[in-house]
Amino acid sequence: MKKYKPMALMLCVLLLAGCARGGTEIEKKEKKGTEGVSAVTELDSSSQSDESTEDTETTTTYDDVNDPDSELEKEEPEVPTRHEIAVENIMQMPELPFGCEIVSLTIVLNHLGFNVDKMYMCDNYLTTIDYWRANDQLYGPDPHEAFPGSPKDKHNISGCFSQVIVRAAENYFRDNNAPYAPLNTTGMELEDLLHTYIDNDIPVIIWVTSKDLHEIEYKYSWHTADERIINFPTYQHCLVMTGYDTDIGLIFTADPLVGNTGYDYYKFEQRYKELGTESLVILPKSQ
Numbered sequence: 001m002k003k004y005k006p007m008a009l010m011l012c013v014l015l016l017a018g019c020a021r022g023g024t025e026i027e028k029k030e031k032k033g034t035e036g037v038s039a040v041t042e043l044d045s046s047s048q049s050d051e052s053t054e055d056t057e058t059t060t061t062y063d064d065v066n067d068p069d070s071e072l073e074k075e076e077p078e079v080p081t082r083h084e085i086a087v088e089n090i091m092q093m094p095e096l097p098f099g100c101e102i103v104s105l106t107i108v109l110n111h112l113g114f115n116v117d118k119m120y121m122c123d124n125y126l127t128t129i130d131y132w133r134a135n136d137q138l139y140g141p142d143p144h145e146a147f148p149g150s151p152k153d154k155h156n157i158s159g160c161f162s163q164v165i166v167r168a169a170e171n172y173f174r175d176n177n178a179p180y181a182p183l184n185t186t187g188m189e190l191e192d193l194l195h196t197y198i199d200n201d202i203p204v205i206i207w208v209t210s211k212d213l214h215e216i217e218y219k220y221s222w223h224t225a226d227e228r229i230i231n232f233p234t235y236q237h238c239l240v241m242t243g244y245d246t247d248i249g250l251i252f253t254a255d256p257l258v259g260n261t262g263y264d265y266y267k268f269e270q271r272y273k274e275l276g277t278e279s280l281v282i283l284p285k286s287q
Contacts, residue, residue, distance in 0.1 A: 096122060182282055
């Protein structure tokens with residue numbers, strides 16, 4: 001047994017050295033593996049960081065700027081709810097019981113500074129054509145072209161519309177070399193008239209009905225020279241619209257039949273539409 005002790009001792013030393021060397025190799029491999037994982041982790045982290053930057057990056061586009069919900073969009077101006085023009089009224093009675101149209105024009109002319117009389121305007125600038133009878137039929141003019149009969153006649157049955165008053169205003173301004181012109185605004189919505197003209201202190205000559213906006217009736221008719229039948233709306237009336245208050249639902253007017261007064265907004269609008277949205281304004285020529 002003593003004979004083999006040195007050999008056993010050398011064997012143990014060799015085994016221990018091999019284990020130590022093997023452990024070192026494993027440690028190195030583990031270390032290399034850790035470095036590889038770290039490198040991959042750092043690469044992935046870098047890539048994710050770049051992708052995150054790309055994902056969070058924002059670009060302002062035309063659509064963003066013009067989005068209705070965008071803070072960049074300007075707020076709409078507030079719509080006025082009240083405005084009134086100080087217009088002095090002129091009464092049509094007793095001289096012109098059916099002269100509301102020419103008197104309304106006279107009211108606006110005086111508001112603009114023209115010192116003119118309603119009778120002067122009626123006698124010199126209102127185009128009138130009398131009724132006549134033929135073959136047992138009543139004939140007369142188209143009220144869009146001339147005033148039927150006379151506005152001085154208390155037994156008259158009709159009146160005229162905007163184009164006749166436009167022509168009267170044109171002739172008056174021409175004869176007086178005045179820097180104004182009428183604009184026929186027939187067809188405009190009531191609200192548009194209010195915010196386009198009333199808000200800018202421009203009164204509007206407008207057609208509704210008399211007797212507190214009486215319901216329209218059709219009692220009278222006649223033939224024109226070219227055999228068209230005119231059914232005239234009873235209670236047809238012309239006045240000057242001078243303001244409004246939508247909070248209390250009123251339209252303010254200079255009414256040649258009753259004076260300066262207010263009318264129910266919605267009934268006024270209804271009668272205006274029923275009569276064909278007839279209206280006109282007087283503007284400086286520069287406008």
